Amino acid sequence: MHRHRFEAKHHKRLDSAYRRRILPPSTTLKRFGLKKGMTVADIGSGSGYFLVPAARIVGKESAAYAVDASKEMLAVIDGKKPPSNVVPVHTRDGYTFKIESGAVDYVIASAILHENEPVRFLREIRRIMKPNATLLIIDWRKDSLRYGPPMEERLTPDEVKAFLKKSKFKAIKSVVLNTRYYAVVAKKV
Numbered sequence: 001m002h003r004h005r006f007e008a009k010h011h012k013r014l015d016s017a018y019r020r021r022i023l024p025p026s027t028t029l030k031r032f033g034l035k036k037g038m039t040v041a042d043i044g045s046g047s048g049y050f051l052v053p054a055a056r057i058v059g060k061e062s063a064a065y066a067v068d069a070s071k072e073m074l075a076v077i078d079g080k081k082p083p084s085n086v087v088p089v090h091t092r093d094g095y096t097f098k099i100e101s102g103a104v105d106y107v108i109a110s111a112i113l114h115e116n117e118p119v120r121f122l123r124e125i126r127r128i129m130k131p132n133a134t135l136l137i138i139d140w141r142k143d144s145l146r147y148g149p150p151m152e153e154r155l156t157p158d159e160v161k162a163f164l165k166k167s168k169f170k171a172i173k174s175v176v177l178n179t180r181y182y183a184v185v186a187k188k189v
């Protein structure tokens with residue numbers, strides 16, 4: 001069971017000039033602690049908006065896992081000739097990722113948590129993370145304009161923090177990023 005998921009045919013919407021302006025991917029990832037040498041996983045990597053800059057930041061010696069439930073989305077990334085350290089991972093159900101336990105330093109989950117059963121989804125993310133690894137959640141503000149997913153599907157930062165706690169994460173930061181998105185940063189405990 002999962003909520004409505006973003007359709008691959010709309011992938012160009014994820015890479016608009018406006019989004020790049022209000023949510024600059026490389027700057028955002030560095031701001032929230034992504035560094036060279038880290039192993040990174042972008043869960044729901046979509047068209048590669050965060051994945052490609054993340055792969056560049058960590059450098060070619062470190063894996064950048066592109067995890068998506070949509071094969072079409074993974075094909076969009078492949079068509080962009082991504083950096084050589086990008087490793088595509090298809091997940092059939094969206095709740096089991098073919099990545100070893102404790103392998104990842106940094107997980108990105110952007111515009112995806114609201115599309116899933118949060119605790120089931122977060123527990124699988126936690127499994128692939130090293131102790132004290134970082135999880136960056138970016139999601140749609142519920143108090144923002146109507147553009148984006150249905151209001152009733154969106155989560156508030158407080159709801160996200162409660163799901164994180166249930167899934168054995170410690171939220172360390174919650175920030176309103178712009179008119180559309182907020183970020184919650186958490187550590188695996």
Ligand SMILES: C[S@@+](CC[C@H](N)C(=O)[O-])C[C@H]1O[C@@H](n2cnc3c(N)ncnc32)[C@H](O)[C@@H]1O
Nearest residue numbers: 006014044045046049068069070073094110111
């Ligand atoms: C709205 S898009 C966001 C893409 C990207 N994270 C971004 O911010 O540009 C959501 C993506 O997550 C994928 N997705 C949704 N639930 C997923 C899950 N449980 N596991 C893997 N991918 C998932 C969808 O197929 C889609 O590519």
